[in-house]
């Protein structure tokens with residue numbers, strides 16, 4: 161395998177990390193990236209400015225030996241800070257242990273650092289400004305375009321790993337050839353980013369929380385940046401009475417923000433200018449089958465399974481994909497069997513996190529405002545304290561327990577919700593939770609977790 165040079169399409173988050181992992185194993189790697197070199201240019205607009213990094217992603221970054229350099233870029237967030245319409249705030253911790261936090265990371269510095277680390281390896285070559293335009297497995301051709309000269313040229317396809325994101329040119333090319341079925345399931349809600357600058361040299365809000373203004377059907381969130389600003393994101397329907405389409409004038413936008421997020425408005429001094437200028441971007445889930453063509457091409461990260469961002473797991477899952485490739489390299493000595501095994505092992509878990517990401521949107525914008533949500537959350541934490549080897553809240557399984565695959569988190573989460581529903585139904589207003597029943601249900605229905 162090492163005799164064959166490996167092509168990676170896309171030097172985004174997954175492509176750059178994969179280049180490091182393959183280089184450390186002695187592979188010769190060429191990374192084709194359509195953008196210009198981010199080490200010399202300002203970040204391009206169009207993707208989220210910051211992201212939440214959690215344990216699954218951290219584990220993969222540790223595997224690549226880069227976590228020491230990444231730590232200084234991170235801001236820990238220990239829970240969701242809920243902003244009510246009245247202005248009251250309350251912190252809902254993500255977990256109950258000190259290390260159960262997630263981290264806000266800037267996309268551009270994180271991506272740049274991974275590229276810098278990959279470029280330290282003499283067996284990695286980056287070709288910035290070169291985009292994949294098509295693949296032809298029948299002819300074993302990878303077609304590229306040099307963005308500077310406009311020249312198109314071909315190189316050998318096998319083996320190519322496509323990490324070219326949700327709009328993957330490799331995926332679309334394979335679909336055009338009838339070698340793959342793809343379906344992009346758009347969300348009917350879009351997003352737009354806004355800035356909360358620092359105030360007197362401090363963050364405008366508590367920097368150690370992910371701030372959420374849940375309003376039922378839509379929401380505003382804000383994540384802290386190391387430059388003391390926050391990036392806020394409005395998630396809102398594209399069409400309808402309460403939608404981006406209804407906010408076509410500065411007056412409509414001003415009234416909407418003033419009515420819905422009165423405590424945030426004074427913190428966004430350029431609200432109207434930013435609202436008019438910043439892109440309104442789309443979200444969605446990508447379904448593709450298969451992800452690989454024998455030993456020639458494999459899709460991973462968003463190219464294979466882009467998801468909506470509400471669980472903060474797209475990048476984490478893409479990093480976990482890279483780690484799985486690294487792990488499988490110990491077990492396979494040809495790309496065809498490795499790609500096949502990767503797809504069969506990973507597909508159910510990618511589907512599970514895509515589903516949980518959609519469900520989390522409903523939780524963040526709607527359910528969180530329901531008193532039943534707070535009761536369930538408190539009870540789930542109590543059950544975790546009493547039965548730590550069996551009951552772990554689903555959010556914690558996804559964010560803090562990389563040893564539990566996504567599919568298992570989804571399955572156990574459904575069983576746990578049923579237990580919570582049964583206990584909640586029995587403990588009528590004010591009555592105490594029946595912990596004898598809780599113990600019976602947990603022991604009967606949840607097998608102990610391994611490890």
Ligand SMILES: Cc1cc2nc3c(=O)[nH]c(=O)nc-3n(C[C@H](O)[C@H](O)[C@H](O)COP(=O)(O)OP(=O)(O)OC[C@H]3O[C@@H](n4cnc5c(N)ncnc54)[C@H](O)[C@@H]3O)c2cc1C
Pocket residue numbers: 169170171172173174175192193194195207208210211212213290291292293323324325326327328329330351393460461462463469471472473474475476477478
């Ligand atoms: C609003 C929003 C918020 C998010 N928040 C989070 C979060 O909090 N936590 C989290 O884990 N995830 C989050 N995500 C998801 C995360 O951004 C993605 O899952 C992640 O970027 C996937 O990494 P990737 O490397 O697969 O794709 P990308 O990061 O998109 O990288 C793809 C790369 O391929 C390049 N490329 C594209 N086409 C070509 C071509 N034809 N030829 C060559 N190169 C090409 C692109 O320029 C890019 O560099 C969020 C996403 C959005 C939209």
